[in-house]
Amino acid sequence: MERELxxxxxxxxxxxxxxxxxxxxLQKQGFGDLTIAQSRLMMGIDPEGTRLSVLAERAQIAKQTATALVDKLERAGYVERVADPTDGRARLVRMTSRAKKAIPHARAEEDRIxxxxxxxxxxxxxQLLREALxxxxxxxxxxx
Amino acid sequence: MERELxxxxxxxxxxxxxxxxxxxxLQKQGFGDLTIAQSRLMMGIDPEGTRLSVLAERAQIAKQTATALVDKLERAGYVERVADPTDGRARLVRMTSRAKKAIPHARAEEDRIxxxxxxxxxxxxxQLLREALxxxxxxxxxxx
DNA sequence: TTCCCATAGTCCTATCAACGAACTATAATA
DNA sequence: TATTATAGTTCGTTGATAGGACTATGGGAA
Structure with missing residues (x-):
């Protein structure tokens, strides 16, 4: 008697x-240095750039974790940090062209799935599954 | 225009x-030293005990990872390793009474959810969601 | 039987993810 | 102006994960 999962x-x-x-x-398309956690964080970046604390909130992780992930993404050339013109304390995390090139590949695989x-x-x-979820x-x- | 997730x-x-x-x-019930990964591994243990490699396969993690998780579970008193009578190389990971006490609390919360x-x-x-999943x-x- | 290869598990090492705590700089407010 | 809140970083620690190499045992073929 199998218990229902x-x-x-x-x-x-x-x-x-x-x-x-x-x-x-993504690995096969030349983005092998991206990890799942990094990709997830990146998905939360708006076109005009997004504050780190907002990214942390969206991904439901602590600010320190987001800092570490952005550090790695920056070193790998996927994002850059630019000053937020509206707040001297804040910086906007923005995608570079490299990240923008990766997105379609991720989306394509999502669509395939x-x-x-x-x-x-x-x-x-x-359709019912989507709606329920x-x-x-x-x-x-x-x-x- | 919001993209469909x-x-x-x-x-x-x-x-x-x-x-x-x-x-x-589980934390609130006095099992605060359990982590999510450890709990997930523990869920794969059969009543009579289960081999580490089987647990690794069920949780879809590497054997080394399973070893590390079982080490921690063992140190915290949730599982024990006993010799497998049918194979001298293998050992069975078995739940202790402490683990058996934790299970109902996890199940109860699952049911509540x-x-x-x-x-x-x-x-x-x-029902449709369950069936589709x-x-x-x-x-x-x-x-x- | 004996020999060879497969399997079960562990050890070593390295990387990534995650976060509590403490800190700096800037903004907002009283 | 003084105080408090917020944005982000740094430090230190823990946990999860796996590649590679290793030991011991099992199983099959010659």
């Missing part, structure tokens, strides 16, 4: 699978 | 929320 664990399994695939896709999942589940169930986010994502 | 990211958000809640619940999610989504949508596992979980 919690929905959260099932989500963990599939989301990890997806994260690994995106990570591997999404299509495979849709093909496996069928269009309608995939989006709805669930309202009570599981403290930062909207 | 990938389903995998939505899963990541909710699964992390659940993992944090279970982790915090599951109920809240069901209340939020409605019984039918929650279970089905998806067939193509996202390399170890069944």
């Amino acid at each position: 919690p929905a959260s664990l099932l989500m963990f399994i599939s989301s990890r699978s997806a994260a690994n695939r995106i990570f591997e896709a 999404e299509r495979e999942w849709r093909a496996h589940l069928g269009t309608e169930r995939m 989006t709805d669930l986010r309202k009570i599981t994502d403290p930062y909207q | 990938p389903a995998s990211l939505l899963m990541f958000i909710s699964s992390r929320s659940a993992a944090n809640r279970i982790f915090e619940a 599951e109920r809240e999610w069901r209340a939020h989504l409605g019984t039918e949508r929650m 279970t089905d998806l596992r067939k193509i996202t979980d390399p170890y069944q």
Whole structure:
């Protein structure tokens, strides 16, 4: 008698699978120095640049962790820190052209995964899954 | 115009929320020395004990990582290593009574989360979500 | 049997992620 | 102006992770 796995664990399994695939896709495209945590942080950067503390909040990590990740991203040439014209204490983290080149590859793999999942589940169930997950986010994502 | 988040990211958000809640619940019940990774490994232990390499495979981590996690679990009194009577090379990782006391608390929080999610989504949508996730596992979980 | 290779687990080492605490500089407010 | 809040960094520590090399045991082939 098999115990039913919690929905959260099932989500963990599939989301990890997806994260690994995106990570591997980036590696193959010449972005092998990016890690999953770094990529996740980078995804939170707005086109005009984003403050470190905002990035930390979006990724739900401490400021110190974000500092360390941005340090590595900067050294690898993915982001740059520029002064925030509206606040002398703050700096904006901005993507460089290298990061902008990586994004489409990540998005492409995301789309590929999404299509495979849709093909496996069928269009309608995939749609229901998306809606349920989006709805669930309202009570599981403290930062909207 | 907001870009639709990938389903995998939505899963990541909710699964992390659940993992944090279970982790915090265990902390409050006197199991504050358990980490999320250690708990996850422990969940893979069968009643009669399980080989380290099997645990590593189930958690999808390297043997060395599993060794390190079991070391910590052993030092904290959650598991013990006993000889495998069927294979002189192997040892079985078994839960101690302390671990067995922790399990119900984790399960209880899991159930609480599951109920809240069901209340939020409605019984039918929650059921559809579960089924879709279970089905998806067939193509996202390399170890069944 | 004996020999060779596979397997189970560990040790060593290195890297990454993560964060509490303390600190500096700037902004905002009383 | 003095005080307090905020943005970000630095320091130090812990945990997770894995590559590579190693030991001991098991299993199959000659």
